[in-house]
Amino acid sequence: MITIIALLTIRDPEAFDQFERQAAAIMNSYGGGIDVAFRPKTSSKQTPNVDEVHLLKFPDHDTFDRYRSDDRLLALSTLRQKAISQSTVYVSDIEVDYSGLE
DSSP: OEEEEEEEEESOHHHHHHHHHHHHHHHHHTTOEEEEEEOOSOOOSSSTTOOEEEEEEESOHHHHHHHHTOHHHHTTHHHHHHHEEEEEEEEESOOOOOTTOO
16 A cells, blocks of 8 residues: 655646546546545645645555556646646655554
């Protein structure tokens, strides 16, 4: 399982909603999806202009790569460009569990 964090700056909220709903359906077809999406109330100098943060999960890197090159997703590129002005994506297959540490 891999975890992806996406920091997004929204250009057009209506286009963003349209794009995200379609992209999420495509993600689901690959066994991935958006676990959490939220809009932070504050921003810092390290993450300026972040309008929405997504926590995504995918089975593995290959599956994520196949999703990213899916023809249905690529067909949404114009809508994505209209919707999102900037994105930063972090991908990792390393999860740390601090719950058992004292």
